Amino acid sequence: MFESLVASTAGRSGAGAVESWSRVENAACARRVAAMAAMFAAARAADGSASRDQWCLDNWDAVAAHVGAAQRITHGAASNQLLIAVALHERFPLVAAVFADGLITYQLVRVVVQRGALVVDPSALHELDRLLADALGDREPMSVATAEKTVDAFVAQVDPHAVHRTETRARGRGVDVSEDEDGSGMATVYATLFAHDAKAFDARVDSLARTVCPADPRTVDQRRADAIGAVAHGADRLACLCETEDCPAGEYPPSTGVVVYVITHQDALGERPSPPPPGPKPEPTVPEPADDVSPGENAEPSGTSDSGASDSDERSNNVVPQPESRDDLPSEPADERTALDGEPPAMFTTPLRELTLTEALTPASGRVATLRPAALMGGQFLPGAIACRASIGASITRIVHPGQAPPEPRYRPSKKLADFVRCRDMTCRFPGCTVPATHADVDHTIPWPFGPTAASNLKCLCRRHHLLKTFWGGESGWRDVQLDDGTVVWTAPDGRQHITTPGSRLLFPELSKSTATVVASDVPRSHTGGLTMPRRKTTRAHERARHVQRNRAAQAEARTAP
Ligand SMILES: [Zn+2]
Numbered sequence: 001m002f003e004s005l006v007a008s009t010a011g012r013s014g015a016g017a018v019e020s021w022s023r024v025e026n027a028a029c030a031r032r033v034a035a036m037a038a039m040f041a042a043a044r045a046a047d048g049s050a051s052r053d054q055w056c057l058d059n060w061d062a063v064a065a066h067v068g069a070a071q072r073i074t075h076g077a078a079s080n081q082l083l084i085a086v087a088l089h090e091r092f093p094l095v096a097a098v099f100a101d102g103l104i105t106y107q108l109v110r111v112v113v114q115r116g117a118l119v120v121d122p123s124a125l126h127e128l129d130r131l132l133a134d135a136l137g138d139r140e141p142m143s144v145a146t147a148e149k150t151v152d153a154f155v156a157q158v159d160p161h162a163v164h165r166t167e168t169r170a171r172g173r174g175v176d177v178s179e180d181e182d183g184s185g186m187a188t189v190y191a192t193l194f195a196h197d198a199k200a201f202d203a204r205v206d207s208l209a210r211t212v213c214p215a216d217p218r219t220v221d222q223r224r225a226d227a228i229g230a231v232a233h234g235a236d237r238l239a240c241l242c243e244t245e246d247c248p249a250g251e252y253p254p255s256t257g258v259v260v261y262v263i264t265h266q267d268a269l270g271e272r273p274s275p276p277p278p279g280p281k282p283e284p285t286v287p288e289p290a291d292d293v294s295p296g297e298n299a300e301p302s303g304t305s306d307s308g309a310s311d312s313d314e315r316s317n318n319v320v321p322q323p324e325s326r327d328d329l330p331s332e333p334a335d336e337r338t339a340l341d342g343e344p345p346a347m348f349t350t351p352l353r354e355l356t357l358t359e360a361l362t363p364a365s366g367r368v369a370t371l372r373p374a375a376l377m378g379g380q381f382l383p384g385a386i387a388c389r390a391s392i393g394a395s396i397t398r399i400v401h402p403g404q405a406p407p408e409p410r411y412r413p414s415k416k417l418a419d420f421v422r423c424r425d426m427t428c429r430f431p432g433c434t435v436p437a438t439h440a441d442v443d444h445t446i447p448w449p450f451g452p453t454a455a456s457n458l459k460c461l462c463r464r465h466h467l468l469k470t471f472w473g474g475e476s477g478w479r480d481v482q483l484d485d486g487t488v489v490w491t492a493p494d495g496r497q498h499i500t501t502p503g504s505r506l507l508f509p510e511l512s513k514s515t516a517t518v519v520a521s522d523v524p525r526s527h528t529g530g531l532t533m534p535r536r537k538t539t540r541a542h543e544r545a546r547h548v549q550r551n552r553a554a555q556a557e558a559r560t561a562p
């Protein structure tokens, strides 16, 4: 297997060589990891190992020392590698097989082991291994960020204790403010809060930090810290510290609210889905999640050139897709929603001293989540109960799947259609890109007017990849074809294909049901769709040279300083 992988890379060059050598590299790494797991298994199987497990320097340490010496790495690093190796082979044998085929990276393996670490139920673990091996082996290669979301979603799906963990962590939320007791006049704030609130907080602090002029002497970190003070005082901007008379900061827009988009099923909104409408099947709805705020402000893509023609300003506030109605609706989702508040749940129902050791060590039986999970736009997985919490006070936008609707007769998609496309895609659709759809342009895959304004011809592209497609595209450049289910097949300049599927496919498969097939009305001529390529002030090589020069000058100065 390994030999055939190596043999198949022979004679390749360019991106093809990069791809096949990466696969060889993964497969080789999988063999190193498997060797470590085997070393530990052998040590444990050896005569007298049970007694050596009682030693201060036990079987584990002995194997870790050997692994560390073999690679000239520290004991800690070796022990960590061993931990991942053993956990992978004992807990996720099917994922280990995908790794051995070179289809996933060590980084992804680490994500699986770490995010799956809390699953104890053997049947849940087995199911998780199977789901992950399927997803990681069959679909297009996943980024680490996507893999994290995928593992989290699968854990939520199969592990009866995931609900319990969410409840326990949620009930542990709080804010600590402590004055640093070193006489420095500083204080430390430590907070644990819902992810959607934290995201809004992060965006708000950033937005406040940007209200000063470029001459402000503070670093970004310092301005963010001061922004927390501004929030505390209810201010909508930071006082600029540039000390110039004509500081332009006063003309900058103040920081207003921020928008956090949560995509969720309707069942998280505290209403039971209405019975399926007669006729065309389920329409996913996208409810808008979350928080307050004025759209626009934080939604602005940064550093973009302004092109009136790009479709980027069609942004809705928040969007929530709604699930098709299900027959197996949770009996009591209300329990899950309210279980986020109050004292942390007791670990045991009887006092600890009345339990046998076995009872104490056996996890209480959990329950599988009834509310379907949700997602923050572009990002992280949210348990259904938390999505439900996020919907309180949020503006809700119902996402409507266009079904077989005909194209819209204009260049710019309606808000309804753009909302659907953003919720379906969740991120930029270039392979590996994770820019949230709310910060992306809506691109016509077949350029307008040759291709229509319809769901099957629209997708999200961040400005960078929109520019790439527009200016590095054409017959011998990047080309893309979009299928009715939102799949995009990219062809690279070397002719190799890269497939991306909509980001919502795992959690909201109803959003990638086929939409009406589109046809190009003519062979599109290449054009730039109103985009202009921003010009660099200096070339990258020039910038690098200047950077080196500055560093050398600083060092020379330091040497000559007394
Ligand atoms: Zn200023």
Ligand SMILES: [Zn+2]
Pocket (backbone or CB within 6 Å): 428, 429, 430, 433, 434, 435, 461, 462, 463, 464, 465
């Ligand atoms: Zn992108």
